[in-house]
Amino acid sequence: MTLAAPRSSDQGSRPLIETRPLLNPDVTDVDLMGRRGWWLVVLNVLIPGSAQVLAGNRRLGRFGLGATLIGWFLLLIAAGLGLFARPALVWLFAGPLAWFMLTLVQVLLLAYVALWIVLTIDTLRQARLVRLPPISRWAIPLVSVLVLALVSSATVYASTAVASGRGALTTLFGSGGPSLPPSDGYYNILLLGADSGDGRDSMRFDSISVVSVNADTGAVTMTGIPRELAGAPFSEGSPMRELYPNGFEGHSDQTCGWEPWMNHIRNAAEVCRDDKGTGLYPDAATHGSAPGIEATKDAAEGVLGIEIPYYVFVDMDGFAALIDALGGVDITVTERLPKGGGPAYRGQPAEDWAIGWIEAGEQHMDGDTAQWYARSRYTTSDYDRMKRQRELQVAILQQFTPQTVVARFNEIAAAGTQLMETDLPQDKLPEFFDLMMKAKEQPVTEIELVPDNGIVEDNPDFELIHQMVRDALHPPETDAPAD
Template sequence: MTLAAPHASARGGRPLIETRPLRYPDTADEATMARRGWWLVVLNALIPGSAQVLAGNRRLGRFGLGATLSGWLLVLIGAGLALFGRGALVWLVVGPLSWFVLTLVQVLLIGYAILWVVLTIDALRLVRLIRVPTVSRWALPVASVLVLSLAASGAVYGSTVAASSRGAIGSIFGGGGPSLPPSDGYYNILLLGADSGDGRDSMRFDSISVVSVNAESGAVTITGIPRELPNAPFSEGSPMQELYPNGFEGHSSRTCGWNPWMNHIRNAAEVCREDHGTGLYPDAAKHDSAPGIEATKDAAEGALGIEIPYYVFVDMDAFAELIDALGGVDIEVTERLPKGGGPGDTGRPVEEWATGWIEPGMQHMDGDTAQWYARSRYTTSDWDRMKRQRQLQVAILDQFTPENVVARFNEIAAAGTALVETDLPQDKLPEFFGLVMKAKEQKVAQIELTPESGVDEHEPDYARIRDMIQQTLHPPTQTPATDGS
């Protein structure tokens, strides 16, 4: 009986090293082993799992190859949804199933990164480094580690984005109020900015505006409400209307909102009541709100004549973080403004307390500069400050491009979690996201309730204000003229 030649096939006697050199190489030929090694490394980099199918453990290879092809399929599906089904993709990422979807994405990415590490180590084992020339013996592991580092870091970054998204969505939109349809064709959201600096007896809303988003076109109108707007009427049926039937009159205690201004309503409704306002608004906490916020909502509704079901609260002390996370904002400054200062500096020469200056001209502002741009008022008026705040809101909206959000997502999510509180329900997020994308293609309309727009700062005509809002949100349609023929 004749024995088959070494490496001979059971059928026909052809040497296996000729037909399958990746699996059965001629280990004595260093040049062949080097070429084989580079093929295995490249295959492992391009199609993880293929090196094992061709030259190693086929079961491990098939598992790795299946995971790779499944990953490519999911990426293609995601890209297809981003291009042709953005609404469905947004619903998956921020909708009611977002926690499950984002957790699954995080687990799959981490699992695939670990699998790729295993496949890379196994591919280097299959290379048989001791049998390749010296140069390749060092170059092959280095190339494999570099490719693995890039791929694994991408997967790990993707998993952190998924985790950040889940955490931010859960933190900001964990509860929320009831999901309501648009009112008269608009979603109206009260936007509040609070500044609790030194010398303040309590936190008051120093920036108050209402963002009205057209539920069809996405057109945005921002109405700026002066913080010192007096005697605001409350909406019909409001608990505060029973206390102040003739409009907000302030409070008897100086520390409890003694002025009849909009920014003192929170104190009168919440801070200065023994029950902290829970008797007035018992469901506020359940809906991620507070009595002071609900009372301010009711005052804004009464003043503007529109329904305002939702609010967004911005902590001005953390405002700079969001600006920095977005990479700064571009603002055209029209007058020189000082940084620094506080209520105790009123009347003192600005040179004594200014810590810096914001110069006129087009400027790219970081968070600290933008914060002072929005706050500065001791050398100008509150009306000027309102205009700057609205200008800054529009500039921030311009920075929320898909490219910028993707590139800086973790930073934006972290800043948003520390910065924002809201009662917007999570199931509204997909719809709002679509409206935001439409809004970015249009110019933002602005209304300022200031003397320049005909609003008396001491005795505002609220009937005229309500008519102004209606004319802006629902302009009269032009009827074609008839020639009488």
């Protein structure tokens, strides 16, 4: 005996089972099957796993839906930390746990992509393509594959960005120096720029400056040290002070001599020594530094009268890549500057050797133009070039917005690993990131060691320099005006 299917009270001719068409559809109703197929696709896109819960493989659906909800929950937590507790978010992904956290995020992203592929294939199976109208029969798989490709591409890109970040952290900060507290309220960092493409043995630091960051407010003070500043005194305790108790001196030698200038200290400390400086600074390589850099750091301490525990070396050969990765920088050029390697003979007009020009006025510079802007010196002075280099440093700082970093993370990470060397310890990165965000909201103070301020390269007044630095970092308190 065959039982008739139950009938609904309001539609005597329709089976009650069709009140759940996603799970038990009437496969003979082509229009219904078409609408059902599109609903399954939409559900799979908006809430992965929900299509299976409603239409078929509930075990797979519950797993996919659970993974989706957990992913949304983690994203909400990350967004909340980014908005209301940014230091905690930076500590998780740039601090001591960074390698583990970034690896975990990458694994979860790739696993979710794989799960979504499985869910999409199962959704198409549940849609029963052979029962769909002709147009939907082809359109539904096509749309599903396109959406899956877009979502997967975005997720895979995020995964590669995470991998790039992990690699950059390991490369740049994997062998950093010891973590030290601020000195007299400031983190002082030696910033060195040089062209190292032609061989490190011939490299000289063409740009020497010190960035002082207030450990409370993030206020930045930049002091440019002329590369030909003579007779620098070394800080107390420096091994170079024992060799040069009266300040750095020149040395004439047919094979390896040097002038008494700041940018020749590396020669005396590293290049021209049989042990390459390891006897003077045996721990330099362990801390991600080099004897020539440590000697220059000691000299900068003596020149400015402050402690400088860290350095950042910027390879000018890779400088253009960072500028391009940031999308360029905005600079106001005050005078027309030539591009090119300089005159072939003394007095040769710039028009004869220049390969191009940087025109005066507001400029949005790409990497190549910015590089020439930082290097150009034949029609101006070294002091002008120092000022332009600091302008670029400030402009780069302004470009490091969260939006730019997120949008161009892979490019910035790749450029950074090619461009920079540093002994900054990784556990300081969360604090430095927070200070950098504060610094962006404040003007940068500049200390000019130039003749107009009484500083002469050949015979500098180091006591005057010390006083200038003290006044800039710790301005004298002014009496409150009388009522």
